[in-house]
Amino acid sequence: MNKTSDKSEIPPTKPDLATEPCCKVGIATLGCKVNRYESAALEEELQKKNFSVVPFNSIADVYIINTCTVTAFSDFQSRQLIRRAHRMNPQAKIIVTGCYAQIAPRDVAMLDGVSMVIGNSLKHQIIELMQNNADASPCVLSGDLFRQKEFCNMPLASFGDRTRAFLKIQDGCNSFCSYCIVPFARGHSRSMASEDVLSAVNKLEREGYKEIVLTGIHMGLYGHDLQPATDISRILQKMCELNLDTRIRLSSIEPNEITADLLNIIKDGELLCPHLHIPLQSGDDKILQLMKRDYDTIFFRDLIEKVHSTISDIAIGVDVMVGFP
Known part of the structure; x- marks a missing residue:
């Protein structure tokens, strides 16, 4: 100060x-x-x-x-x-x-x-x-956030002299984990329209950013609220088809929202950074149940093995909470 x-x-x-x-x-x-x-x-x-x-x-x-x-x-x-x-x-x-x-x-x-x-x-x-x-x-x-159905876009054209740009494509959360107040602070999941996402990514790439980080509150729910519905894998596949001269990085994504399609997109293309941030929260099944997390430790272990067997050089970050309850 x-x-x-x-x-x-x-x-x-x-x-x-x-x-x-x-x-x-x-x-x-x-x-x-x-x-x-x-x-x-x-x-x-x-x-x-x-x-x-x-x-x-x-x-x-x-x-x-x-x-x-x-x-x-x-x-x-x-x-x-x-x-x-x-x-x-x-x-x-x-x-x-x-x-x-x-x-x-x-x-x-x-x-x-x-x-x-x-x-x-x-x-x-x-x-x-x-x-x-x-x-x-x-x-x-x-x-009243729970009455808000549309994604509110706050466009951002420049990140100063940084080589990394951020793009918010999703807001809100539908999970209501027992320890988390975020759904009440951010409302239900809402997604940026697919065409707006692709347009924003194109614009950031033209401005010279070498990495674009896709951000949201609950990224794995991207597109579920759109008409027609889509998902994070499909919007990433569309980005791959743009032949961008940049890299795309995902922010945190929930364990049960990491699909075979998502892993194959990371594996097969050069667009996505080989990195996933996956919240574990606890390594104890009883605690996970009390937290209202919809997976157990066996599921998480099997997921990590699947991720590594699909993408051998991937970097994985995790969140672990202590002190609950």
Whole structure:
């Protein structure tokens, strides 16, 4: 944290964002790749609208905090960032969004300095909402995620000077594991239209990115909600047919959603990185049952053997939780 900020830089009053579009905005992000993607898309859109995006630990007119709620510690970190922003500039507008804002909007609104609480369902409208809100009292706009049926696209054209790009193609989760609050924070699974995915991948490849990471909350459900329905293997096969001069990497995918088709696409083509991140969560069958995970340790062991026998040089990452229940 920067403790040497010049207090003389603090503006005397809260900014009027409807008349001061060039004001300074600081963004802080907690949590997953999807959150980081959405913050980057928001930053890009702010710059297009002539806002000046500055480091979060500097004096800004507006602070946007994109929160996480996957653990109690991430809730604590979210509150810390809100308090830090208020200390840095008590006159700033503080806008809190993301999963903690979605799950506990009233609690967030009670924190000192918070101007707006915007849930995940309205995250893509943050700029419009903050420009239209002149009310001094905290405004809470959390929305009902379970009524949201359409994928909300937040396009992102550039990742600075990085060679790796991220593309969010799916949001939400239908699994409701007993330890996980994410379905309540993100809603049901929703997928980007296949043609939009292919168009976005083509665009990123033309811009020179050598690796594109496909991200989502529950990647294995990609396409199940579309009409006509599709799946992750079929969209990857369509990408292979584009003859792209880049690599595609999958983010985490559930054990029971790794199919023979998916493994063969990774094995036979040069497009997909030989890498899978597979959440195990526990190596004990009783714990897996209590977690409401729909596989057991024998299934997971057999899966890993199948993956290795199909793709001998594949890299596999796993998630393992401790302390449950």
